[in-house]
Amino acid sequence: MRTTAVAALTLTAALALGACQDEVTSASPSSTASSSASNTTEGPSSASNPPPTTRAWSKTPTSGATAANASGREAITSFDFKNATWTTADGSRVTMKNGRARTAGSDGSTRTYSVSPHYQLWTHTPLFYDLDDDGYEDAIVVLEEAEGNGYSDTPIVWLGGPSGPRQLTTSALPSAQRCGTYIKSIKVVDEGTIVVEGAERSENQVCAELPNKPFTRAFSVKGNRVVEQIVE
Numbered sequence: 001m002r003t004t005a006v007a008a009l010t011l012t013a014a015l016a017l018g019a020c021q022d023e024v025t026s027a028s029p030s031s032t033a034s035s036s037a038s039n040t041t042e043g044p045s046s047a048s049n050p051p052p053t054t055r056a057w058s059k060t061p062t063s064g065a066t067a068a069n070a071s072g073r074e075a076i077t078s079f080d081f082k083n084a085t086w087t088t089a090d091g092s093r094v095t096m097k098n099g100r101a102r103t104a105g106s107d108g109s110t111r112t113y114s115v116s117p118h119y120q121l122w123t124h125t126p127l128f129y130d131l132d133d134d135g136y137e138d139a140i141v142v143l144e145e146a147e148g149n150g151y152s153d154t155p156i157v158w159l160g161g162p163s164g165p166r167q168l169t170t171s172a173l174p175s176a177q178r179c180g181t182y183i184k185s186i187k188v189v190d191e192g193t194i195v196v197e198g199a200e201r202s203e204n205q206v207c208a209e210l211p212n213k214p215f216t217r218a219f220s221v222k223g224n225r226v227v228e229q230i231v232e
Helices: 064-069
Strands: 007-010 085-087 093-095 100-104 110-114 127-129 138-147 150-159 182-189 193-200 213-222 225-229
Touching (some): 127 182, 150 182
Antiparallel strands (some): 007 182, 110 138, 127 138, 213 225
16 A cells, blocks of 8 residues: 655765765655554654654564565565575676675675665665555665675665565666765655665766765656656
C-alpha cells in the first residue's frame, strides 16, 4: 500500500568527499505528511516533525528462502539482505554472508562488497516504499564496493511481489564515489518518485574539495528498470 509520507536519507559530507571517515547521519523528513500505522518510527514526532517512512532492520530476519515464499505485501521488510545474493554493477553475482562478500579485483586486489549496518541507506535502515504501485512494499538498499583506496556506494532497488523480493539490475540511480560524485540525500516522495540531490565534481577539483556542481534528479520504477525522469 502506497504511503503519503516523505522519507529522506542523508549521507554526510565526509563520506561523500571520499575522506577516510565513516560517520553517517540521518535526516528528518522534508515535509509534513501522514504515514501508515504499520510503519516503525524512530525518535520523537509531532505535527512539525513527522516520523520518516522507514523501518528498522528486522532483529530476527527471515532467510532468503523463507522471505521469497512469503506472500504478505510487506514481506520485503523482513527479507535478509545481508545474506542474499546480489548482482553488482559489472554483472557479477555475489552472495553476502553477514553483510559482506569478497571477490578478486581487476588487478588482483581484493574487492569487498558490504551491506553492513554502517551502510544501510546511510541511516542504518533500509527505506521501504511501494515504488511501482503494485500494492507490495519495495526497498532501496545501499551496496558498498571497495577496492584498494577506492569505493562506491550504490543505491539499489529491490521490488517486493508475490514471489518474494527481487533486485532490479538495471538502475540509473547515481552512486557516491571517493573523489567523485557527492550524494547529499535520497528521498521517496508521494507516488513513488525517487529524488536524488547531490553534486558532481568539476574537472580540476582536488579530492579534498566538496564537489561544486549541484544537481537534483528524479527517477521512477518502470517495469524492471529504474529510469530518470527528464524535465524539459
